[in-house]
Structures are given as C-alpha cells and as structure tokens.
Amino acid sequence: MLKNNYLRILSLFGLLCAVWALVFWPTLQNMEAVWRSSDTYTHCYIIPLIAAWLLYDQRQFINAPAKPTLLPLLPALGCAAVWLVGYAADVNSLTHFSAVFVLQLLTLSLLGWQLGRQVAFPLFYLIFMVPFGDALNLPLQDLTATVSVYMLNLTGIPVLREGLYLTTPVGQFEVAEACSGLRFLIASIAIGTLFSFLTYRVWWKHLLFVGAILVFSVLANCMRAFFLIWIGETSNMQYGFGADHFVYGWLFFALVMFSMFWLGGRYADKAPTGHAGATVAVPAAFWQPVGCALLVLGATLLLRSQITEIAAPAQAEQLAAPTGFSTEPARHWQPGFQDGLARLQVWDATGNGYLLARYGHKQQKGELISWNNRLYQRKTWSETNHKTLTLSGESYQLMELRSESGEQQVLFYQYRIADHRTTSASKAKLYQVLALLSGDQSYSEVRAVNLPGALLDMQPQQLEQAAARLQTLP
Numbered sequence: 001m002l003k004n005n006y007l008r009i010l011s012l013f014g015l016l017c018a019v020w021a022l023v024f025w026p027t028l029q030n031m032e033a034v035w036r037s038s039d040t041y042t043h044c045y046i047i048p049l050i051a052a053w054l055l056y057d058q059r060q061f062i063n064a065p066a067k068p069t070l071l072p073l074l075p076a077l078g079c080a081a082v083w084l085v086g087y088a089a090d091v092n093s094l095t096h097f098s099a100v101f102v103l104q105l106l107t108l109s110l111l112g113w114q115l116g117r118q119v120a121f122p123l124f125y126l127i128f129m130v131p132f133g134d135a136l137n138l139p140l141q142d143l144t145a146t147v148s149v150y151m152l153n154l155t156g157i158p159v160l161r162e163g164l165y166l167t168t169p170v171g172q173f174e175v176a177e178a179c180s181g182l183r184f185l186i187a188s189i190a191i192g193t194l195f196s197f198l199t200y201r202v203w204w205k206h207l208l209f210v211g212a213i214l215v216f217s218v219l220a221n222c223m224r225a226f227f228l229i230w231i232g233e234t235s236n237m238q239y240g241f242g243a244d245h246f247v248y249g250w251l252f253f254a255l256v257m258f259s260m261f262w263l264g265g266r267y268a269d270k271a272p273t274g275h276a277g278a279t280v281a282v283p284a285a286f287w288q289p290v291g292c293a294l295l296v297l298g299a300t301l302l303l304r305s306q307i308t309e310i311a312a313p314a315q316a317e318q319l320a321a322p323t324g325f326s327t328e329p330a331r332h333w334q335p336g337f338q339d340g341l342a343r344l345q346v347w348d349a350t351g352n353g354y355l356l357a358r359y360g361h362k363q364q365k366g367e368l369i370s371w372n373n374r375l376y377q378r379k380t381w382s383e384t385n386h387k388t389l390t391l392s393g394e395s396y397q398l399m400e401l402r403s404e405s406g407e408q409q410v411l412f413y414q415y416r417i418a419d420h421r422t423t424s425a426s427k428a429k430l431y432q433v434l435a436l437l438s439g440d441q442s443y444s445e446v447r448a449v450n451l452p453g454a455l456l457d458m459q460p461q462q463l464e465q466a467a468a469r470l471q472t473l474p
Contacts, residue, residue: 181221
C-alpha cells in the first residue's frame with residue numbers, strides 16, 4: 001500500500017513537471033543556453049541530480065502523509081504573472097526565478113505542508129539552477145583591485161591604479177572579469193549550502209556557515225589576486241602567470257574550501273535517526289489541488305500564446321550604408337547584436353565606428369538587451385569610466401574602455417523603443433512591455449558610436465559630430 005501511494009504521488013508529480021516544462025519551455029531553453037555558454041554556471045546541470053540524490057539519501061526521514069493544499073497555488077499564480085511580464089520583456093532574471101518558484105510551489109501544493117517540510121531543502125536547492133549573479137562581476141572586480149592595492153602598499157610595492165589596471169615596477173596587471181571570483185563564489189555557495197544541510201540541524205548554524213563561506217570566498221579571491229601580483233613582482237614575471245596562474249588559483253581556492261569544511265565539520269550536529277514504517281496517505285480531495293495546479297499552468301500557457309512574437313531571420317538583414325560611410329570589415333571594435341532583425345556597422349573617414357541593431361519588441365530568437373549582447377568584447381576590453389551626457393539634443397551613456405596592451409577607446413550609445421529614448425536597460429525593457437501591451441508594431445534599436453583614443457584627448461565638438469552622424473543612420 002505504501003509503495004502504491006508513493007507511485008501515485010510520483011506519477012502526479014511527473015505529470016505536473018511535464019506540463020510545467022511545456023509551459024516554461026522557452027525559459028528552460030534560455031537557462032540551458034546560459035549554462036552551456038558560461039563556465040560560471042556549468043554546475044547548474046547537476047543541481048536537479050543533487051536534489052534527487054538528497055531525496056533518496058534522506059528517504060528514511062520522509063514519513064509524513066501527503067495532504068495536498070490549495071494555499072501555495074496563490075503565490076504560484078503570482079509567480080506565473082511575474083513570469084509573463086518577464087517573458088514579454090525578455091528579462092531573464094524574472095523568467096528564470098519565476099519558473100523555478102512555480103515548480104517549487106506546485107510541488108508544495110501536491111505534497112502538503114507536513115511532507116513539504118520534510119523535503120524542503122531538496123525543493124529549495126533547485127533555486128541554484130538559476131544562473132544568477134552576473135551583475136556582481138564589476139563590483140567584485142573593483143573590490144579585488146582595491147584590496148590588492150592595499151596589500152601591495154603594505155608589502156612596500158609601489159602601485160598605480162587606473163580603474164581595473166594596476167601598474168607596478170615590473171609591469172601592468174588587469175583585474176579582468178575572470179579575476180572577479182564570481183565563478184568560485186557561486187559554486188562555493190551552492191556547495192556550502194549543501195554541506196550545511198548535511199552537517200547542521202539548527203538554523204543559526206546554517207546561516208553562520210553559509211555567511212562565512214560567502215565572506216571568505218570573496219576575501220580569498222582578493223588575496224589570490226594580490227599573491228599573483230606579488231609573485232609576478234618578486235619573480236620579475238617568471239612565475240604566477242601563464243599555466244601556473246590557473247593552477248595556483250584553483251589550488252588556493254581548494255585550500256580555502258577544505259579549510260572551511262574541516263572547520264565546519266568540527267562543529268557538526270549529531271545526525272538524526274530515521275523512522276521506518278511510515279504511511280503516506282492519498283486523501284480523497286487529492287485531485288482538487290492537482291486540477292487547480294493544471295488550471296494555473298494552462299492559463300499561463302494560454303496567456304503566453306497571446307504575446308505576439310516576431311520571427312527573427314537566420315541572419316540579420318544588412319542595411320545599406322548611407323553616403324559617406326564605409327562598410328569595411330570590423331577593425332578594433334567588434335560589438336555583438338548579431339541576432340536582430342536588421343543590422344548596420346559602418347565607419348566614417350576619421351575611423352569612428354557606428355552601429356545600429358534593430359529588434360522586434362519580442363522576437364522568437366534573440367533580444368535587444370541580454371547577457372550575451374555586448375557593445376565590446378569583455379575578454380579584451382575593460383571599462384575604466386562611464387557617465388551620461390547630452391549630444392546633439394540626445395542623451396547617451398558613455399563608456400571609456402582600455403585593453404591590457406594600453407589601447408583606449410570611447411563608446412556612447414542609446415536605446416530607442418518606438419518613440420522613447422533611454423540609456424537605461426531597465427527602462428528599455430519597460431518600454432518594450434508597454435509597446436507589446438499597446439499593440440505597437442514598431443521596433444526596438446540600439447545605436448552606438450566607437451571612437452578610438454582616450455576621452456581626455458577628444459574635443460566636445462568631435463563627440464557632437466559623431467552623435468550627429470549617428471542620427472543619419474536609417
């Protein structure tokens with residue numbers, strides 16, 4: 001009887017998962033694409049497997065009866081509404097989190113509060129499937145640079161800081177995106193949270209250990225960067241860079257994680273004893289919550305189908321260059337935005353580059369503002385300055401960039417959503433949603449200018465002329 005009841009619950013859970021995956025399939029595809037294309041999130045592939053293993057490993061402690069409830073369906077409905085807004089606006093953070101929250105809440109509705117409490121952690125752990133934290137890269141880079149300068153000064157090594165570039169007597173070092181420590185931070189939080197669940201039984205120890213993992217991961221990355229610069233400085237760049245750069249980094253992080261787990265394990269709580277012979281009951285009112293859950297998913301799917309999507313071409317249409325512009329192959333500037341409806345990248349006689357990328361407010365594939373659409377190659381260039389300025393009566397966001405070799409360039413850009421102009425990505429997303437809701441059939445655009453050289457060497461008239469030429473693009 002016990003086995004049959006479990007099979008009924010698992011069968012209905014499988015049904016909900018299948019319908020959930022159908023409804024949120026675009027989001028699941030997008031999440032997997034992020035996992036596949038970024039080393040920071042490759043661990044996300046094994047998160048569902050870890051959750052399943054936890055359920056199996058803790059099976060002797062799962063003995064409460066299943067008592068489905070309708071209450072979790074109310075916040076699930078709200079999360080579905082948030083997902084629809086995020087889906088319409090192509091805001092991945094909203095769609096990713098909302099989709100996972102809906103699955104967790106539907107599962108809780110199926111199991112009930114008592115059984116849900118016993119499987120709470122494996123259910124919660126699914127949140128680590130979401131590829132979050134990318135916005136922390138720049139603050140972590142800045143913190144790493146600040147701590148490295150402080151430590152170098154303590155050791156008596158003179159250092160000049162220019163943004164994310166640190167210059168010492170033996171050379172110049174860049175605190176690149178890969179040096180931010182975000183990859184290690186996210187992975188260590190996921191692993192540390194799992195370790196905490198398996199080791200402790202009281203809530204304050206969970207919070208203390210995960211908080212310590214977070215703090216020490218950030219500090220460890222700062223110290224790693226400092227030691228690499230110190231080794232390079234004291235060895236006249238003979239050690240600390242090249243292949244040993246990565247070996248040293250991972251050995252350092254492994255030592256930090258081992259130390260944290262060893263220290264945390266010394267204060268482990270006594271493991272609870274399991275219980276056998278549990279009865280998992282399936283009450284008569286079981287199908288009511290399941291039916292309501294399917295109704296929520298069905299309504300979400302229906303509303304999703306009402307959002308108008310434009311079929312994007314396999315390759316963006318290449319617009320004709322206006323008179324006075326050249327369509328030479330890309331030189332030093334290689335922006336993204338290749339997945340839109342139309343695109344134009346040209347140069348003028350002075351060597352300034354111009355970009356126009358046009359998108360539908362909602363495309364089946366590709367979006368104006370996304371994690372992989374960048375105006376510059378982040379592996380090659382780093383941002384040293386940014387500000388908002390007005391040129392030729394239009395507002396632009398300006399960025400000054402610098403490469404590891406010391407080259408500099410200036411970018412300024414704006415978004416155009418129907419009749420709106422903005423330099424804010426969040427406002428651009430909002431305007432796209434409003435355009436969709438109003439049935440606007442126009443387009444969304446990004447327009448950008450690239451000027452080789454340092455900002456200090458440029459005259460205001462030069463920026464004005466470049467902005468005026470940008471306005472002449474079709």
